[in-house]
Amino acid sequence: MTFDYAPAPESRSVVDIAPSYGLFIDGEFAPASDGKVFKTVSPSSEEVLSEVAQATGDDVDRAVTAARKAFEKWSALPGAERAKYLFRIARIIQERSRELAVLESLDNGKPIRESRDADLPLVAAHFFYYAGWADKLDHAGYGANPRPLGVAGQVIPWNFPLLMLAWKIAPALATGNTVVLKPAETTPLSALFFADICRQAGLPKGVVNILTGDGSTGAALVAHPDVNKVAFTGSTDVGKAIARTVAGTDKKVTLELGGKAANIVFDDAPLDQAVEGIVNGIFFNQGHVCCAGSRLLVQESVQDELLDALKRRMQTLRVGDPLDKNTDIGAINSAEQLARITALADAGEAEGAERWSPSCELPSAGYWFAPTLFTGVTQAHRIAREEIFGPVLSVLTFRTPAEAVEKANNTPYGLSAGIWTEKGSRMLWMANKLRAGVIWSNTFNKFDPASPFGGYQESGYGREGGRHGLEAYLNV
The missing domain is CATH 3.40.309.10 (Aldehyde Dehydrogenase; Chain A, domain 2)
Incomplete structure (x- = not known):
């Protein structure tokens, strides 16, 4: 027997989307250097949700410079102090979870039931989990006093915008790195809202920078000479291009690519x-x-x-x-x-x-x-x-x-x-x-922050999540 359900729409009023957003660099929102913008639309209605800045190579350079400047003080903080910021971010995510879930469903197209019951709880859980590691890195199995790499350039996909952000940013900050992150062109809004969460949590300026843009922005970030670590989740073709770009450099790379499970x-x-x-x-x-x-x-x-x-x-x-x-x-x-x-x-x-x-x-x-x-x-x-x-x-x-x-x-x-x-x-x-x-x-699609995730062959290399996820952000 099939039941007919009356519509039960979640209210859009819980999220306030601005008509336009700039780039988040050194703790402040600013327009792109050439003033260019692009529109992000809701895939369920084709409604324009907002305009966002299209970052240029100069903007990438500004963001990496801000991250490098912030790295000196951030990496020098005791792990327990970094953990406080991560715990604070996790709690704010929980407090704003309804707002963020609605935003994610609007910009991405996924059902609210999934963004509310799967994505957002896992986002908060990843920040809680890596907050717990921040003062225990000596016991992670990577030697005594492991050191952060520096500036992490991170490029994330459109299928799980906020969750992929958490997978990238949480271990990077816990280990003492600073971040320049580029969200997907079609789903930039939750990353920009996360920038606001960073300010709300009092995170020091420059520790997290968010650059919106298309593939050219991501390519400029990956190729920037002052980026020490590249983390990418997305298609295998783009992953191969990234691997070619960083070949011959001393950049550390993790790639989480396609699958055919x-x-x-x-x-x-x-x-x-x-x-x-x-x-x-x-x-x-x-x-x-x-x-x-x-x-x-x-x-x-x-x-x-x-x-x-x-x-x-x-x-x-x-x-x-x-x-x-x-x-x-x-x-x-x-x-x-x-x-x-x-x-x-x-x-x-x-x-x-x-x-x-x-x-x-x-x-x-x-x-x-x-x-x-x-x-x-x-x-x-x-x-x-x-x-x-x-x-x-x-x-x-x-x-x-x-x-x-x-x-x-x-x-x-x-x-x-x-x-x-x-x-x-x-x-x-x-x-x-x-x-x-x-x-x-006897199950499928079960995820836990303590469990590593990653692939072989054309599905990439490196692991995210768990103790294994720390290694990619440490000199070991």
């Missing part, structure tokens, strides 16, 4: 639980997740039963207004991303895979894509090889655990995987064979 379901798995994990794995955040379980590998003997249950579950998913608390799947982040998802889905059909979506009325304005399932997929199909970064699931089958491993590993990526089985021995055997940085057992 296998979600593997054995015949002894709890199928109802697995269906929920599959839905969460690919339709969470509209599939805009680098570790999304976009390839479903199901044992042949339970394929029909599982797919029937999965289709029934997909028919209950609600697509629509991200600010409606009943919404399961929100808007695609941009017209450009929607075009890529559409092209790859069309390629799946053209190559002979069978496409299925539940009956779904999509809004007339904004960027939308119905949750989609492909069966009859082979490993040669583009939809099985390329990262779609949208709500599109490709289903393949296997007969033996060895075949499952072979198919799961048949990818240039290596970020994550899921295993569904009641046998602990099989789960551990599979985990040892799979080439993936994060492997979930």
Whole structure:
């Protein structure tokens, strides 16, 4: 039985978006050096939310200079003093979480239920977690008195704007580094609100600087000679360009890139639980997740039963207004991303895979894509090889655990995987064979600040989160 839910929109009145925003450099907002701006729009309505400054190379230089100047005093503070600022930031994030969740859903397109119940709690948790490490670095396993690197240049994506900011900034500040961060061009607002949180927390000027802009701004930041550490989350193609830029320099680099994760379901798995994990794995955040379980590998003997249950579950998913608390799947982040998802889905059909979506009325304005399932997929199909970064699931089958491993590993990526089985021995055997940085057992998309995250091969290198996340910001 399917229940009809009355609309339950979250109020937009809790967030006050200014008509324009400057760059946050040395504790103050200022226009770009050449005065250029660009618009940020809400993907669910195509409404212009605000104008933001387009940072130039000169602006990058000003921000890095401010960060370098602030580094001397910030790095000299005792860890316990730095921790106080991080704790304060975490508490302010908690206090302003409703405001920030609404802002994130407006600018990104993700359902308010996810930004409110997943993103914001994890953002605060990361700052709390690394605040706890700030005075314990001698005990992190990286030798006595490990030292910070200096200025960290950080470039984050549009799929989890505030959470990726927390993943980058929290460990950098805890270890005594200063930061110049560039948010994604399509989702700059939550980073600019975070700049205000830094001022509210009394963070010393220049410790955190926020530069909005397009790819040219990020490229200038990565190439700046006075940046000691580069951290990037985003596409594999951009990650490769960054690696080429920093090659031959002494910059430390971490890259968290694309993925094409296998979600593997054995015949002894709890199928109802697995269906929920599959839905969460690919339709969470509209599939805009680098570790999304976009390839479903199901044992042949339970394929029909599982797919029937999965289709029934997909028919209950609600697509629509991200600010409606009943919404399961929100808007695609941009017209450009929607075009890529559409092209790859069309390629799946053209190559002979069978496409299925539940009956779904999509809004007339904004960027939308119905949750989609492909069966009859082979490993040669583009939809099985390329990262779609949208709500599109490709289903393949296997007969033996060895075949499952072979198919799961048949990818240039290596970020994550899921295993569904009641046998602990099989789960551990599979985990040892799979080439993936994060492997979930009988669950998917579970994150914790104390647990490291990262990949292999074209999914990048380095780890974020946990004790491991400190290493990238220390001279060890």
